[in-house]
Amino acid sequence: MFYFRTMPRTLQAPVTVAFDYTRSTGPVIGRFLTGLRDGVIVAGRTSDGEVVVPPLEYDPVTHAATTDFIEVAPVGTVTSWTWVPEPVKDQPFDRPFAFALVTLDGATKPFFHAVDVASPDEISTGMRVQVRWAAERTGAITDIEAFEPVAERDEVVDGAGGPDRARPQPRDEAATEQSRSGESEGAVTRVVTPVSLDYLYAASPEESAFYRGLNEGRILGQRCPTCQKVYVPPRSACPADGTPTAEEVEVSQTGTITTFCIVNVPFLGQKIVPPYVSAYVLLDGADIAVLHLILGIPADEVRMGMRVKAVWKPREEWTYSLENIDHFEPTGDPDADYDTYRHHL
Ligand SMILES: [Zn+2]
Known part of the structure; x- marks a missing residue:
């Protein structure tokens, strides 16, 4: 009588390929990131009057370098959104949240970021949201921790011309003034972006035998029946003549x-x-x-x-x-x- 083997025929292992990608920001994105660090959101005005966040490095119509920068509000309106029920590694939250396009007051084009709400019932198109700044700001997009719903009473106060409670004040007013005058000290000129790819490596049956051999302290190869060459680690077929390899050979250490x-x-x-x-x-x-x-x-x-x-x-x-x-x-x-x-x- 035959039984299915419970031992898997091949081995597999999780592999991560990762490196830190360092790049210079250039003057435009650098200005935007410096603004985030200083607690303000910098937009760029295009030749046809659009106000875009983050600012574009070059005008989409004239292709001229962007030079017209304005500050927009950290408050805006959700124009579109999607729910993230199962966040993956390095997303803004490890709990369900929304990604949304938010058109900030003063901008004409939406800005993409996370909205921190507990369920899809708590977000809708047209909803007013405000920036929640990160506790520590470094000049990165993550300086905006997320958007969160604007409390209604804040909007009322705002509309009544009272103190602008819906707009979180920057932590460092002096730095903000510098930013507004375009002379921010220690401007962000470089960012480091970690890049990481996780994948599952599936070994062939021949490689699996090789790795199982290593687990027993042996180095195993396979011999090509045509040219007699011994390959370590074994290939499924001889790379020289294409013959499938089967004969296992333990080689010297x-x-x-x-x-x-x-x-x-x-x-x-x-x-x-x-x-x-x-x-x-x-x-x-x-x-x-x-x-x-x-x-x-x-x-x-x-x-x-x-x-x-x-x-x-x-x-x-x-x-x-x-x-x-x-x-x-x-x-x-x-x-x-x-x-x-x-x-x-
Ligand atoms: Zn061969």
Whole structure:
């Protein structure tokens, strides 16, 4: 009798690719962001009289650089909205909220931001909303924490010409004055935008066997039945002749450096202080080299042909990853003869 296997045939793992994107704002967006930091909303006027938030860098009709900036109110009217029932990472809130187009008083074009209400019943087109400033402002769009409904009594006071309670006052009046005169000190000229992509990597059946091998302290490849080459990690088919590979081969944990690079440049998330060496290691019994870290020797003494061996992390740290091998280090044996690896450069 056959049973369905409960063990999944292939492995999968969540992967995140992330980097911080730093860019200069330019004078127009910089002015807008500086305004947010100082608690005011800066719009730009176009040649056909539209008042746009954020200001456009160039006029859409004449293509001239925008030079006419005006301050608009932190109060406006919802012109369109959508409900976000299940926010994803890095959205304005981790609870349900609305995204809306809000036309601020003094502007003619709507501005996109979040509205903090508890349910879709609490937002409607035509509703009056006001900016809720973030507790700490840095010169970013997140300086506006969200819009929130304007309390009716505030609108009445506003309409009666009383104190403008619907318009939260900037925290720093001096900074605001500077902004209005266009001479804001320490203007925002650069922003750092984290960029991040989460995805699920699904390993092929052959790769899954490779990663399961690593979890047992073994390095597994597959041999092509046509050209006899051994691929590590295994491909589903030979890249040279297209033949499907099936025969599993355990390769040696010792190999030869075929080529390498000395990393001198520091970067975000780097685990080792430069200089250090990344090298292609052709494991004995394999026909393709794997890229790994070389330690246990000064970077300037690493050379092609050097014999190295895998150094594994403590067993309790093993997962299903090539990182189970912490690094490679020299075996101390004489260098390999050039002819043994010349086809793998
Ligand atoms: Zn082949």
